[in-house]
Amino acid sequence: MNSILSLSKYVMNLSKKDKDLFSRIYTVTEDVGALKIPKEMKEWVISRFGSVRAVENQKIVRVDNNVTCESALFNELRAMRPIEANKNENTQKFIKEKIGGDFCNPNTRTAEDTFGRVKGSRSVTGSNIAKYDALHGLVIFKEHNPLKFSLSDVKDYLKIAEKWIKKGYKKYPERKYPYIMWNCLWKAAASIAHGHMQIVLAKNRHYGGIESLRRFAEGYSKVFKSDYHDDIYRVHKSVGLAFEKKNNRVLTYLTPVKEKEMIIISKSIKNCSEAIYRALKAYLEMGVESFNIGIYLQPLDNSWNMPVIARLVDRGSLSNNTVDIGGMEIFAGSNVIASDPYKVFDRVKEEF
Ligand SMILES: [Zn+2]
Numbered sequence: 001m002n003s004i005l006s007l008s009k010y011v012m013n014l015s016k017k018d019k020d021l022f023s024r025i026y027t028v029t030e031d032v033g034a035l036k037i038p039k040e041m042k043e044w045v046i047s048r049f050g051s052v053r054a055v056e057n058q059k060i061v062r063v064d065n066n067v068t069c070e071s072a073l074f075n076e077l078r079a080m081r082p083i084e085a086n087k088n089e090n091t092q093k094f095i096k097e098k099i100g101g102d103f104c105n106p107n108t109r110t111a112e113d114t115f116g117r118v119k120g121s122r123s124v125t126g127s128n129i130a131k132y133d134a135l136h137g138l139v140i141f142k143e144h145n146p147l148k149f150s151l152s153d154v155k156d157y158l159k160i161a162e163k164w165i166k167k168g169y170k171k172y173p174e175r176k177y178p179y180i181m182w183n184c185l186w187k188a189a190a191s192i193a194h195g196h197m198q199i200v201l202a203k204n205r206h207y208g209g210i211e212s213l214r215r216f217a218e219g220y221s222k223v224f225k226s227d228y229h230d231d232i233y234r235v236h237k238s239v240g241l242a243f244e245k246k247n248n249r250v251l252t253y254l255t256p257v258k259e260k261e262m263i264i265i266s267k268s269i270k271n272c273s274e275a276i277y278r279a280l281k282a283y284l285e286m287g288v289e290s291f292n293i294g295i296y297l298q299p300l301d302n303s304w305n306m307p308v309i310a311r312l313v314d315r316g317s318l319s320n321n322t323v324d325i326g327g328m329e330i331f332a333g334s335n336v337i338a339s340d341p342y343k344v345f346d347r348v349k350e351e352f
Contacts, residue, residue: 002208002342004074004174005059007254010239014209018238024224025067025235026254033058033075049077062334063254067228068216070255071334078338089317091185091289095193099144103194103199106140113137114173118163122156125164133200135175137164141195147284148183154277155171155270157182159295160295163201168201169300175201176303180208180269187290187315187324210296214306229265229307241345245352248275252341253311258324259339260288262348265307269295272310278351279312313315314339 002010011019037045037052049055050180061074062134102109102306109116110126113135118125122143128136141160141196143149150159155206158180165178182197190196203210220334233249236242243250249265261281271287275292296309316324329335 004340004342005061006075007061007063014238021231022058022235023240025065026066027066027233029062031060032061033060065255067220068213069333072255073334073336076338076340078336094323095145099192101192101194103140103192103196104144107111110138110140117168118160120156120160123160124152125160128198129260133202135168135172135201137168137199139164139197139199139335146190146193147289151274151277155273157197158167158273159287161197164199165201172201175203176300177202177206178297178300179207180297182293184211185290188292206299211282213296214304233265241341243349245275248272250275250279250348250352252345254341256313257335257338258313259316259337260344262288262312265309266310268308272308276310279348282348282351283314285314288314
């Protein structure tokens with residue numbers, strides 16, 4: 001089975017052309033973290049990590065994106081490290097207890113936008129009562145349980161989000177920068193335990209992450225006369241971390257923002273909705289309980305172009321009170337990752 005710990009080896013074996021493209025975008029650094037285990041700890045270390053040697057010489061693989069400065073540190077041992085935190089009580093019970101809340105009655109117990117509600121067969125929009133930005137809507141799912149959704153559900157949610165964007169833009173044409181997000185449950189910062197997505201429309205310029213990606217991609221294209229998003233896909237494909245299906249380019253990202261990041265590059269929201277559903281299905285089967293999805297969209301007046309880029313990330317177990325990001329992610333900008341992108345890729349590919 002392939003592993004991120006062998007990434008350098010895979011790159012070495014590429015054709016010159018593929019290797020050059022890989023090295024243009026990525027730098028891979030292998031390192032070893034050494035330590036000594038006292039004999040009193042050995043038995044515990046073996047039961048926890050399998051061997052003393054693997055712990056005393058830990059392989060660390062660092063991947064840096066030379067274009068965007070995204071950076072990730074992979075060490076598989078971290079996935080097995082002890083977590084000393086309080087455990088929440090039964091989360092399914094918690095979700096059930098919230099049945100009958102405001103989002104179960106969206107027409108009477110959620111605000112509506114000045115341009116009204118958009119209604120789908122499986123969802124309805126509302127206006128976020130405490131807004132991130134001036135135009136901030138909700139797609140409230142009919143299904144209460146945030147972890148229960150079908151393909152037709154996801155298609156409906158995204159269709160309604162897109163309709164909301166069109167309606168909002170028509171009424172407020174200066175708000176031309178759309179962004180769709182799906183925060184699933186509290187580890188992903190959702191404050192309401194009822195399934196919902198959110199949509200925002202920015203004015204003046206796009207949100208920071210999307211604007212910076214645009215600038216990096218523009219600079220890349222000027223220097224190398226090649227499309228950055230095409231090349232990101234090619235590089236991931238060359239090392240066995242991407243495939244294409246129904247005009248969707250699906251990849252497990254080499255510099256993930258956090259655990260199990262998947263990226264779907266597509267031509268439209270409609271076109272990527274099935275791929276998003278399939279990736280989520282794989283997530284649920286891998287035991288993911290809380291996730292974020294962010295969908296990057298180009299400005300509605302087409303003043304610049306970017307493919308539709310959906311990013312998905314696992315935010316960890318609901319019963320684990322430790323937050324998944326700390327000083328490395330928040331300030332150093334190098335994300336510490338326990339999940340192996342190759343394992344995620346193999347599982348996701350089975351769903352397609
Ligand atoms: Zn509900």
